[in-house]
Amino acid sequence: MDDSHVRDVDPAVADALSGEVQRQQDTLAMIASENHASRAVLEAQGSALTNKYAEGYPGERYYAGCEYADAVEELAIERAKELWGAAHVNVQPHSGSQANMGVYLAVLDPGDKILSLDLTHGGHLSHGHPANFAGQTYEVEQYEVDAETGYVDYDGLEDLAESFDPDIIVSGYSAYPREVEWERVQEIAEAADAYHLADIAHITGLVAAGVHSSPVGVADFVTGSTHKTIRAGRGGIIMCEEEHADAIDKAVFPGAQGGPLMHNIAGKAVGFGEALSEEFEAYAEQTVENAKALADRLEEHGLSLVSGGTDNHLVLADLRPSHPDTTGKDVEAALETAGIVMNANTVPGETRSAFDPSGIRLGTPAITTRGFDEEATREVADLIVRVIDDYDDESVVEDVAERVDELTDEYTLYE
Numbered sequence: 001m002d003d004s005h006v007r008d009v010d011p012a013v014a015d016a017l018s019g020e021v022q023r024q025q026d027t028l029a030m031i032a033s034e035n036h037a038s039r040a041v042l043e044a045q046g047s048a049l050t051n052k053y054a055e056g057y058p059g060e061r062y063y064a065g066c067e068y069a070d071a072v073e074e075l076a077i078e079r080a081k082e083l084w085g086a087a088h089v090n091v092q093p094h095s096g097s098q099a100n101m102g103v104y105l106a107v108l109d110p111g112d113k114i115l116s117l118d119l120t121h122g123g124h125l126s127h128g129h130p131a132n133f134a135g136q137t138y139e140v141e142q143y144e145v146d147a148e149t150g151y152v153d154y155d156g157l158e159d160l161a162e163s164f165d166p167d168i169i170v171s172g173y174s175a176y177p178r179e180v181e182w183e184r185v186q187e188i189a190e191a192a193d194a195y196h197l198a199d200i201a202h203i204t205g206l207v208a209a210g211v212h213s214s215p216v217g218v219a220d221f222v223t224g225s226t227h228k229t230i231r232a233g234r235g236g237i238i239m240c241e242e243e244h245a246d247a248i249d250k251a252v253f254p255g256a257q258g259g260p261l262m263h264n265i266a267g268k269a270v271g272f273g274e275a276l277s278e279e280f281e282a283y284a285e286q287t288v289e290n291a292k293a294l295a296d297r298l299e300e301h302g303l304s305l306v307s308g309g310t311d312n313h314l315v316l317a318d319l320r321p322s323h324p325d326t327t328g329k330d331v332e333a334a335l336e337t338a339g340i341v342m343n344a345n346t347v348p349g350e351t352r353s354a355f356d357p358s359g360i361r362l363g364t365p366a367i368t369t370r371g372f373d374e375e376a377t378r379e380v381a382d383l384i385v386r387v388i389d390d391y392d393d394e395s396v397v398e399d400v401a402e403r404v405d406e407l408t409d410e411y412t413l414y415e
Contacts (some may be wrong), residue, residue: 025413028370028380028404030342031295032314032363033174033202035231036370036413038274045233045267053259057092057249064218072266079272083208084216086239090250091226091268092260093236096201097126099223100170101133103197105251107221110137115166117152118142120346120354122176122316124199128131141166145176145348150307152176154184161192171219172199175345175361177295177310182215190383196221203312204237205229205365208275209284212312220244224270229287229365230275233267234247283368287313290364293374297381303388304361306347314363318347322390329356334391339404340384370411380407 007014024036037045049069055062058070058077073091108114114134117123125132140165140234143157150154161169161309169192171185182198189196198215204224206212216222216239227234239268253260265330274280288311295309298317306316319326328344335342347359362384364377372380383400390396 008048010189021414025404026408027339028408029366030340030362030364030380032361032365033225033228034363035228035365037227037231037233037271039414040274041231041233041267044270045263046263047266048157049262049266052262054233054262055259057253064304069262072262072269073155073260076265076269079238079269079276080237083224083272083275084239086216086222087241088239088245088248090238090248091235091265092257093223093238094257094261094264095234096199096223096225096236096380097124097132098252098256098282099225099236099238100126100197100199100251101256102248103221103223104134104138105255106166106244106247107195107270108138111139112167113139114165114168114170115143115157115161115164115178117173118144120350121145121348122173123170124174124201127170127180127199128298142321145307147349150305150348151178152180154188157185158188158191161188161194166192166194168195168197170197170199172197172201172203172215172223174202175314177291177305177312177314177316178307179213179311179413180215182213182218186218189220197223199223201225201236202228202314204283205231205280206288206312207276209281209393211281211284211288221248226271228273229284231280231365231369232271232275233264233269235261237268286373287364287368289374290368290372290377291315293377294362294364294381297378298348298385301381301385303385314361316345316347316359316361318359319346319388320347320351320358326388326391327352327356328358328360330391331360331388334387334397335384338383338387338397338410340380340387340400342384345379367411370413372411375410376407 054069076091077089108348114128116127128134146153171187196217196219203212207214222239226232291310295315304318304321332344345359345361348355
């Protein structure tokens with residue numbers, strides 16, 4: 001067996017890997033769904049478990065030689081139960097979208113009805129967009145946020161649930177900066193005789209640390225990503241009560257997936273273990289404080305924020321009131337050149353294309369991992385606004401890039 005390193009075997013891939021590490025070191029990751037995993041998580045995900053097929057579940061595998069795969073998956077499950085207080089946990093979904101698929105397969109038939117938040121209002125593709133499997137398999141109706149406040153219109157949701165008669169209501173969002181009223185959605189679901197799926201993909205870490213309210217024990221099903229605010233191995237997770245355990249497990253395997261990615265589950269186990277520490281609680285608290293500092297500073301500069309601020313890790317800015325001729329893509333491209341990586345995003349009442357929308361979405365999980373506090377985050381907000389104001393001025397972008405270089409040297413990654 002060849003024990004050579006990637007550099008020896010495939011220099012082209014090695015160059016790309018080295019380049020990615022350097023790119024992350026030299027830029028500020030402010031895409032709200034991104035974070036920097038620890039070396040321990042990266043090591044687990046690059047481990048020899050990559051080689052192991054382990055179809056089935058611990059103690060009930062279809063292949064021999066799974067004793068260590070069982071140990072790792074059991075650790076991931078038990079740590080997840082402790083983190084989120086869940087009765088049953090499935091850690092095998094390959095992603096948050098696969099986790100949502102697992103829930104749909106467990107309790108819905110093709111053609112059943114999903115009621116979820118509109119994508120341009122902060123929802124997610126896997127909640128029923130027509131381009132996604134969910135929208136192609138099920139009948140979907142979508143609720144919205146209130147046009148004036150930017151908060152979920154729970155009264156409108158209730159009215160829609162009564163008229164649409166859904167089989168499942170989806171809460172939890174990908175571009176929503178406020179806390180979700182899980183209990184209110186659950187009441188609406190119960191009145192409609194529907195299931196309630198709470199997708200906490202973005203806020204798994206915030207919920208685990210207690211800095212965002214938890215839907216576990218409230219909603220019928222809770223899904224999430226395991227690589228965003230929780231900083232664990234890349235993938236998804238499903239949590240539910242024991243009454244749904246068998247249906248969920250069968251829906252994931254063999255319903256939606258084959259062999260689990262055991263190296264990713266190892267990364268989940270390590271990351272969940274890290275998240276059980278007091279240090280992680282402090283990290284989650286700082287992530288939220290940084291997001292609030294970012295929001296406040298952007299507002300001071302005159303940017304219009306959807307809902308007027310944030311309760312979590314992300315800020316959604318609508319450029320139309322302050323910069324009517326500037327699109328999210330204009331800002332995204334200029335900020336990337338300056339070393340600040342974020343994404344253009346649709347906003348409620350979107351008047352442009354989803355490919356070139358009117359808003360930008362900014363998140364603080366990754367810069368908080370680097371060690372940024374509120375003061376440093378406020379400076380980043382100042383830099384962002386400088387670019388927004390003069391995104392087509394190369395000298396301004398270059399000046400901001402120089403300061404970003406200084407910040408990334410001060411707040412380092414992966415020594």
